[in-house]
Amino acid sequence: xxxxxxxxxxxxxxxxxxxxxxxxxxxxxxxxxxxxxxxxxxxxxxxxxxxxxxxxxxxxxxxxxxxxxxxxxxxxxxxxxxxxxxxxxxxxxxxxxxxxxxxxxxxxxxxxxxxxxxxxxxxxxxxxxxxxxxxxxxxxxxxxxxxxxxxxxxxxxxxxxxxxxxxxxxxxxxxxxxxxxxxxxxxxxxxxxxxxxxxxxxxxxxxxxxxxxxxxxxxxxxxxxxxxxxxxxxxxxxxxxxxxxxxxxxxxxxxx
Numbered sequence: 001x002x003x004x005x006x007x008x009x010x011x012x013x014x015x016x017x018x019x020x021x022x023x024x025x026x027x028x029x030x031x032x033x034x035x036x037x038x039x040x041x042x043x044x045x046x047x048x049x050x051x052x053x054x055x056x057x058x059x060x061x062x063x064x065x066x067x068x069x070x071x072x073x074x075x076x077x078x079x080x081x082x083x084x085x086x087x088x089x090x091x092x093x094x095x096x097x098x099x100x101x102x103x104x105x106x107x108x109x110x111x112x113x114x115x116x117x118x119x120x121x122x123x124x125x126x127x128x129x130x131x132x133x134x135x136x137x138x139x140x141x142x143x144x145x146x147x148x149x150x151x152x153x154x155x156x157x158x159x160x161x162x163x164x165x166x167x168x169x170x171x172x173x174x175x176x177x178x179x180x181x182x183x184x185x186x187x188x189x190x191x192x193x194x195x196x197x198x199x200x201x202x203x204x205x206x207x208x209x210x211x212x213x214x215x216x217x218x219x220x221x222x223x224x225x226x227x228x229x230x231x232x233x234x235x236x237x238x239x240x241x242x243x244x245x246x247x248x249x250x251x252x253x254x255x256x
Contacts, residue, residue: 007138014134018087021127022094025120029102032116043111044174050166051106054117057163058103061124064156065095071148114171121167125160132157 046054069092072084102120106112132153136144144150 010134010138014131014138015087017127017131017134018085018091021091021124021131022098024127025123026094026098026101028123029098029116029120032119033113036113036116041113041115043109043113045111046114046170047173050170050173053166054163054170055103055106057159057166058099058106060159061156061163062096062099062103064152064159065092065099068092068149068152069096071152114167114174118164118167118171121160121164125157125164128153128157128160 069089072089072092075082076084102117106117132150135150135153139147139150
């Protein structure tokens with residue numbers, strides 16, 4: 001990487017990516033975390049297995065950056081005429097600081113707002129994959145398999161892909177748990193509404209619930225009589241009037 005054999009455009013792109021990688025990952029993570037706090041996003045626990053895997057992968061990334069730093073440092077000591085590229089040194093030192101921050105956050109936190117981590121891992125894989133491809137195309141075909149920095153860069157790109165995949169699975173599991181919780185709440189709410197509706201209908205129909213006093217049934221005798229009953233009463237009244245008329249007639253005949 002000190003003496004790239006690629007085109008000037010490839011070399012300029014590699015320099016730009018080296019300067020941008022660590023600040024892009026770190027600033028995105030901080031900005032996304034701050035945004036999550038502002039909108040009051042709820043933190044969710046991550047499974048112990050996924051969390052341990054994420055810690056191991058982040059530690060492997062740190063080892064990859066430290067290994068390339070040690071490579072350039074040892075080469076500088078072995079050859080006093082050699083000078084490590086400044087943009088590469090800035091990239092590796094910045095990446096070490098950023099991933100120390102991310103790894104400490106994953107280790108110390110119990111619950112997570114996972115979107116900042118997932119976005120940071122996406123940016124990390126994008127930069128690492130593009131840098132690895134540019135570095136590989138800048139070297140002759142015979143030197144690609146024996147170049148130590150290219151081998152370390154390819155290993156970091158693969159590790160970044162594994163980290164991104166694990167982070168995506170964590171994101172899916174958290175989103176699935178949120179959806180299940182919301183469905184359970186909606187089902188419980190619907191069941192409560194149905195129970196309340198049933199209780200209201202029972203009270204409206206006069207049905208007695210537990211601990212309630214049973215209402216007395218209305219008396220059928222208080223209801224309006226039928227036309228037949230009215231007719232029967234009328235004939236009964238006329239019969240009584242006829243009896244009294246005959247009695248009074250017989251009394252007048254006896255005394256007159």
